[in-house]
Amino acid sequence: MTALPPPVMAVLLFVVWGTTALRLVWTRHGVVNTRQNVFLVLASITVLMSKSWVHRPLDETFGYGTARHFGNAIIMLSFASLFSLAVAWALGHKKWPRVHVVSMAFCALLGIALLMLSAPARAAGQRLEESGGWQYAGYFVVYAIPSLTVCATVVFVATKSLRRTSVRSERRMFGVLTGIGVVSGLDAGSMAVAAVMSAMGVTNGFTEFRTAINGVTTMFILVGMCSVAVRPAIRAAMETFQLDRPSRLRRQLSPMWRTLTDSVPGVVLELRPADRGALPSRMALHRMCVEIRDSMLVVDEYPQFGRVPPLGEDRDLSVAVGLHLSCMARAAGESPQPDTSQIRSHSVDLRNEVGELARIAGHWAQAGRIAREWVAYRESVPN
Template sequence: MNSLPVVPMVVILGFVAAITIGRWFLVAETLGDRLVNRALAWDLVGLVLFVCVGRLGAADLAFDLFTIFGAFAVANVFGFARSLDGGDPRTAVRRQRIYDGMAVAAGCVVLVGIMAARTDWGPTVWSLTTVPTAWSGLHITRACLRELRTAGIAAKERLTYGALLFVGGYAAVSTMVSLVRTANGTRPDEPGLPWVIGAYATLVLLTALIAIPLWYAVLARTELDRAGRCCRRLRPLWLALTDAVPEVVLARPSGGSASRLYRMTVEIRDALVRLRPYVPDVEAHTDIREYARGIARAVQAKAAGEAPAMASGRATPVDPRDRTDELRYLLALAVEWPKARALVRAGSNLRRAEPISPRWRRRAPACSADRAPTARSAG
């Protein structure tokens, strides 16, 4: 497998390493995610050692090390394939301990062979690991066929399961063919350039499929997905309303942008309900610009310590059970919010700072204690 040139090999290993590191930090919520991450990490370590040690001239040692780490990768792949193909999730952890124990035993056998200078033990153990690899491919193939037969599956999911079906089928067939070729005398670490290209191409395709959840996780973390973009548009309104009514703030559970958007809409709606009594002259069915200015005045009134003038009313003129219409209305309100708040603040500052004009003084009644009443006022 060292017959591939150095540059494409380094590019492939760098791609796998980047996806592996990204998934360890961003995609590790479920047991299936963690099994995939561990399998990818073990396989990456084994490949790096195989390439580096093999380039130094120790081909047998390189293959033995690759076999040790490959056994751990196969154990995690088999655990993931069993879970994907309908394995009982309640016993998944216990099953995985058994698979990991078998991988440790295989690794110990290879280590004993290395210390005993038995170069034939590595290929033997590798041949044994091809059986669970092929079995994993069959599990993945059956699970993908079952999902592809499901009615109403989206095109994106159909494409993903189709690619995974190809990988699973290739893994099942290629490992069995490789096992037959090894039995006929072909070294498993030098199967020939076409097989090496196929193995690395499968690794790249499988890594690209594994990178899809990582891509979605990066979009959610940077708020570049649809829910995240809505959160960014709602944030100025949400911050202002939750600062004014902090008792509506819910707990902050861990979750993606979709759960964050849902929590923000609930908190905004609750805050609007609590602020409505401060602006009794603004009905929820008025123009959204007027409604935004009314809510801005309510925030100002509550901050000034004024008492509410009426009982709580509806937050918005839309039905809160219709999440789509409610979100659309709140996004429109968020667009008007900066302008409405600026107008209310400007009007408040103008009323506080405006001096009394001379005309107003002439029209004002003489109520000062140092002015004597005129004859007209006295009369």
């Protein structure tokens, strides 16, 4: 492999190792995650082989190029894990449960074949490209078998999923996977073709260019895969530290939720502490919205201590003030009056409802001050 500039190599190492570490910490469970993590661990080992303090002792002990060929064998094992991952995406993890073991075993045999084909070059202390011969062509043809198989499978699964989904984030992810599969296939195919041409004695600009970049494109393809693999880990980490969007919205809605549920405690859906802690942040947000909406329907039937005068065109502020006044009326023992109901939801789905409630919650503290001042004013005015 042509040596990359140290700053570029440092960035590539950081991306691959960083992604692997994040996923091993935050996305360890499930068949799909396990297979993806195996791929990244193997890819990280391959990248490790490019470091001089790793490949130099191996080359000095077992012959020149040993680290490179061992790294290529590990790459093929990572392709096997990627293939089984694509099968799980396409068919579900319960279909072909042994596909991971079988594909890994098959690629392990191909890895042994690589080491055998590279033996003459290692014994001569030469790069495989310099040694030439039929072993050179056979080496890259064997190397291309799992690469092309995985690329074709990934492109098939990604394009099929791309046509099936209308979710923008999913379409973007499957589009990236399609691009990575196409580029990887072209890289592996052109590598094998150039090796066969060189073994036949054909040397031109294509074979020289292909020989010069052998292994370089693989590094950037790994970075592309990491850009897809790191997203679930980042989402899981953000959810754990409550930095994701649902957690931020829950914090924004919490003051309004506390006021309303203190007034109508019966709407709170009780859960065991263990279940509450295991609840995903998106589901916890949904429960909070349901409890807020249910309590709003109850308190809205209570008179608002003489309704506050219109607060301009800010509907959300007016609704927030009205809810505060209704909670005060309920706490004061007023009787409900269903015909006084004022609040109407304009949301058409859960996302719109969250946005609508968040806008009301944004005025909650201000609305509380206005409501208390209004009640104090009404009580100070003689009847």
